[in-house]
Amino acid sequence: MTSAESPECEGHGAAERFTQARAAQSMALLEDYAEMIDDLIVEHGEARVTEIAQRMGVAHPTATKAVARLKREGLAISRPYRGVFLTEAGVALAARVRARHRTVVDLLVAVGVPVETAELDAEGLEHYVSETTLRAFEAWLRANP
Amino acid sequence: MTSAESPECEGHGAAERFTQARAAQSMALLEDYAEMIDDLIVEHGEARVTEIAQRMGVAHPTATKAVARLKREGLAISRPYRGVFLTEAGVALAARVRARHRTVVDLLVAVGVPVETAELDAEGLEHYVSETTLRAFEAWLRANP
DNA sequence: GCGAAAATGAAGCCTAGGCTACACTTTTGT
DNA sequence: ACAAAAGTGTAGCCTAGGCTTCATTTTCGC
Numbered sequence: 001m002t003s004a005e006s007p008e009c010e011g012h013g014a015a016e017r018f019t020q021a022r023a024a025q026s027m028a029l030l031e032d033y034a035e036m037i038d039d040l041i042v043e044h045g046e047a048r049v050t051e052i053a054q055r056m057g058v059a060h061p062t063a064t065k066a067v068a069r070l071k072r073e074g075l076a077i078s079r080p081y082r083g084v085f086l087t088e089a090g091v092a093l094a095a096r097v098r099a100r101h102r103t104v105v106d107l108l109v110a111v112g113v114p115v116e117t118a119e120l121d122a123e124g125l126e127h128y129v130s131e132t133t134l135r136a137f138e139a140w141l142r143a144n145p
Numbered sequence: 146m147t148s149a150e151s152p153e154c155e156g157h158g159a160a161e162r163f164t165q166a167r168a169a170q171s172m173a174l175l176e177d178y179a180e181m182i183d184d185l186i187v188e189h190g191e192a193r194v195t196e197i198a199q200r201m202g203v204a205h206p207t208a209t210k211a212v213a214r215l216k217r218e219g220l221a222i223s224r225p226y227r228g229v230f231l232t233e234a235g236v237a238l239a240a241r242v243r244a245r246h247r248t249v250v251d252l253l254v255a256v257g258v259p260v261e262t263a264e265l266d267a268e269g270l271e272h273y274v275s276e277t278t279l280r281a282f283e284a285w286l287r288a289n290p
Numbered sequence: 291g292c293g294a295a296a297a298t299g300a301a302g303c304c305t306a307g308g309c310t311a312c313a314c315t316t317t318t319g320t
Numbered sequence: 321a322c323a324a325a326a327g328t329g330t331a332g333c334c335t336a337g338g339c340t341t342c343a344t345t346t347t348c349g350c
Contacts, residue, residue: 015202018177021269022338025170029307032163050327057160062308064329069306081315081328107256108278111285117277124166128269132262133253140256167308174337195297207338209299214336226298226345 028127031097033066034075037084038094046083101126107137173272176242178211182229183239191228246271252282
């Protein structure tokens with residue numbers, strides 16, 4: 001542990017970091033589903049629960065629950081036995097997520113990570129990259145072409 | 146996985162990526178607790194549940210539950226009303242996690258992320274960095290001092 | 291040495307995110 | 321047109337990981 005820790009007493013501020021990481025985690029699944037739904041709409045004009053479930057590697061009721069949460073958060077809309085669609089906010093989220101994913105993969109590849117590994121790791125990593133770090137990645141990629 | 150994957154259509158195997166990311170997530174908390182306990186043992190000779198809880202930013206019963214899980218996984222041992230200690234496997238895990246954390250922070254800083262942000266983001270990121278990526282980071286850091 | 295404070299454990303509740311089983315629509319094929 | 325197949329929804333169960341409340345044990349101060 002380096003950086004800004006009080007050497008005496010207990011080093012804290014640690015709790016904050018974990019709390020923040022936990023918050024990021026709760027957003028991660030929502031982001032994945034939003035991006036997935038956006039993909040499906042682009043490909044097929046709509047996203048069906050069954051296909052969302054297949055691609056996410058979960059059973060269909062799990063996908064249904066996730067969609068319900070997306071709707072609660074104002075990111076998606078759907079009617080019974082019909083496809084799922086993203087709201088404006090949902091589309092914006094999906095776009096942000098996709099761009100961030102690209103940047104993360106690009107940076108990993110740029111520092112020597114094999115492309116397939118970069119794609120694999122990015123799936124987990126992307127949700128924990130802050131805006132500040134993302135911009136640093138972009139700046140570095142621009143400066144190191 | 147009941148239903149098989151259609152090898153046709155476009156880019157899948159996506160399900161696998163998500164499944165893997167989910168598995169990594171289930172390991173993340175265990176890793177954080179193991180590292181934290183190791184820190185406390187180094188500092189105080191033992192790790193008390195209350196202090197683990199404080200530093201993780203959770204209530205003490207939450208820490209107790211996490212310790213129970215660590216014990217189930219063979220990573221820690223403890224007796225009622227006594228401190229928590231790591232098994233050999235737990236110590237090894239903590240060491241690996243700490244080394245990985247440092248490498249991730251170093252790489253982030255090296256590409257221009259502010260130190261405080263790097264520490265913050267690394268807390269979430271580190272759990273999703275594969276061995277391959279970690280080694281790529283180390284190689285890159287050696288080549289770009 | 292004893293009573294109070296601090297630490298720990300145990301019970302019970304909540305949400306998220308998995309699952310299976312089953313019921314009900316919609317789509318589809320003859 | 322209608323029955324079978326496919327898709328979707330609902331209910332109910334599980335685990336993980338949060339929480340509060342309360343009981344118990346240890347530790348500490350006097």
